[in-house]
Amino acid sequence: MNILQLLPDTLKKIAVVPLDKKYNSVRSNCFRVGSPALVLTATNELQIKETVKFVAYLNKIENRKIPFSVRSGGHGMMMTSVNNGGIILDISQYNHVTIEDSDKGTVRIQAGAVWGDVAQVLSPYQLAISSGDFGDTGVGGLSIFGGIGLMVRKQGLTIDHIIGARLITGTGSALWVDKEHYSDIFWGIRGGGQIGIVTEFLFEAFKIPTNSRGLQTPVVSQEIMYKVKDICCFIKKWQDWVNNSTVKLTSNLMINKNSDKYCRVNAHNLWCEQKSREATDILDKSKLLGPIEEEKTQELSYAKLVKAPHIPHTGQDKMYIKNGLVQNLSEDIISSIVHLLNSSEIMSIEIRSIGGKLNQKSNSFNAWSHRNVKWFIAIWGSVDNDKKINKLVNPLLNKLDGVYGGYSSDISSEENEKIWSPTTLIRLKKLQLKTDPQGIFTCRR
Ligand SMILES: Cc1cc2nc3c(=O)[nH]c(=O)nc-3n(C[C@H](O)[C@H](O)[C@H](O)COP(=O)(O)OP(=O)(O)OC[C@H]3O[C@@H](n4cnc5c(N)ncnc54)[C@H](O)[C@@H]3O)c2cc1C
Incomplete structure (x- = not known):
């Protein structure tokens, strides 16, 4: 099968195949080198819809399910945004950020944007969204x-600030979903993983007022490297x-064991407002x-803190990550x-305060199942x-209360049962059949 000959004209100009010069720059995400038969680099919604229809058509004529990945920022720890032998739809160029109403903080963000760039656009309007620690x-x-950001304790999860979204379904239709329109899908796209392709989100950002010296979205960032012998005692003191x-x-803590019997603990403490006596204390x-x-x-x-370095994806981070969420860091844990x-x-x-x-x-606010947890623990290995x-x-x-789906490389169904409660999983499966x-x-996960 010559995949290029089958492509509609709208998609030919955005197609990259293995012999193209550009192929190496679009085949991978940051965790995995992919070997797709075709990458489509969409710049508009029509191309996204056409891609979905094309994949459905290929599945039909080939009588099989072709691996089909959607890639936005390419930082997915589940590594599903690339594949071997299939099609990757890359929407990273569909990335505009529009301030709809700066007083209300309403911001329309195309899904291909990266969070560091979003912060740069929002900052002059004294706005921010708590999204993640890496731009x-x-x-x-x-x-x-979900979105466990640097201001999660004050602002909640990133998905808690979504007030609407545009979704392309598996049949190539576009739906606007919010509290009043397709409210079941609106519930599901906020924490439920991939239910179609979200092309844009409407967010309600929060205000961080410019300080008296004219610094926009001021926050206080403290980074400390501790050299710790008794890590048990350190974690208890940190929790208190x-x-x-x-x-x-x-x-947030990142703990590394060193050969000298000490742990190096890198703490990143973020005060989500301008400097004050309270912050310093x-x-x-x-x-x-x-x-x-x-x-x-x-x-x-804040915009400077999370500025995006735009590192090219070459499958460079050969990591495997598991995580858990818990109410209390007990002695046993x-x-x-x-x-x-x-x-x-x-x-x-890694241990993060949430x-x-x-x-x-x-x-039931959205599809995030664990509203009573206070700590997030992630384990990194090769x-x-x-x-x-x-x-x-x-x-x-096994001692913890649940798992954060966006931060786990394990895509087994057992892992999904820890990410979502049984009732949420049933609802999500129904939604997936619908969309x-x-x-x-x-x-996808
Ligand atoms: C260095 C690093 C730091 C991180 N820090 C944080 C953090 O502080 N807080 C946090 O919460 N998470 C963090 N993460 C986890 C990260 O946010 C998630 O893994 C997230 O899924 C990555 O999104 P992406 O668009 O970059 O990834 P991609 O690899 O592009 O996508 C990830 C998954 O989402 C699907 N997907 C992507 N775009 C869409 C779309 N538009 N519609 C439907 N499905 C889509 C993909 O198909 C894939 O299955 C971090 C990850 C890395 C690598």
């Missing part, structure tokens, strides 16, 4: 799963410090949590974390050790 992550992939702070503080206390090797505290623009750090297969363990605003929405890592982390993860009756979206 290159995509709006599309993050906004269908966060619990005794206000939700204006969100704190709380951030100063973090300096008492353990011996410090390096420390840097600065007031800067902390001991299991410490135990894992002793395994050579585990490279790093809770706060995330806990204030009901379980993709070559995926099976070993799954075995090693099970004793810890994609022929099952063309084969590469």
Whole structure:
């Protein structure tokens, strides 16, 4: 089959095939090198619709399901935005950000944008959306799963701020979904994973007023590198410090075991407002949590903090990531974390404070199933050790309350049962049948 000959004219000019010079720059995401038969680099909604119809047509004439991936930012830890032998629809050039109403904070964002670029557009309007810790992550992939951002305790999940979206179904139709239109689909696209292709989101951003020195969207960022001998004791003290702070503080730890028997703990503490006495008092206390090797505290623009470096995708990060969500870091859980750090297969363990605003929405608000959790734990290792890592982390993860779907490389159905509650899973499966009756979206969680 010559796939190029079958393509409609609207898609020919955006097609990249293996012999093209451009192929190497579009075949991969940041975790995996793909070998697709065809990549379509859409710049408008018509091309997205035509691609969906083309995939459905190919499935029909070939009488099989062709692997079909959708890629926005290419940072999906589930690695499903690339495939081998199939079609990748890349929408990264469909990336405009439009301020609809700066007073209300209403912002229309095309799904191919990356969060660092979104922050640059919003900042002059004193607006921000808490989205993630890295500017290159995509709006599309993050906004269908959750979005644990640097201001999550104060602002909640990214998906909690979506007020409408445009969806291309598996039959190539475009639907506007919000509270009044297709409210079941609107519920599902906010946390339920891939139910069709979301081409744009309408968000309600929040205000961060410019400070008296003219700094736009000012926040206080504190980075500390601790050299810790007793990691158990450190995590307990850190948990107490966060619990005794206000939700204006969100704190993330990245723990690495070193050969010298010490752990290097990289803490990133984010105060989600301009510098104040209150901020200084709380951030100063973090300096008492353990011996410090390096420390840097600065007031800067949120847009500068998450500026996107736009690193090209070459499948460079050969990582495998698992995670869990929990209400309390009990002694037992902390001991299991410490135990894992002793395994050579585990490279790093990340612990993030969540809770706060995330806990204030009901379980039925959107398709995020875990509204009572306060801590997020992610375990990082090499993709070559995926099976070993799954075995090693099970004793810890089995004690936790759930999983964040956007941060797990495990796409098994067992993992899905930890991401979504049984009732949510049933609702999502029904929605998938409704929006994609022929099952063309084969590469998804
Ligand atoms: C370095 C790094 C840092 C991260 N930090 C955070 C963080 O701080 N907080 C957080 O919550 N997450 C974080 N993540 C996880 C990341 O947000 C998710 O994995 C997210 O899915 C990536 O979205 P993407 O568009 O970049 O990825 P992609 O690889 O393009 O897509 C991921 C998945 O979503 C699907 N998809 C993409 N776009 C669409 C669309 N428009 N419509 C329907 N389906 C779509 C894809 O098919 C794929 O299955 C991080 C990931 C990395 C690699």
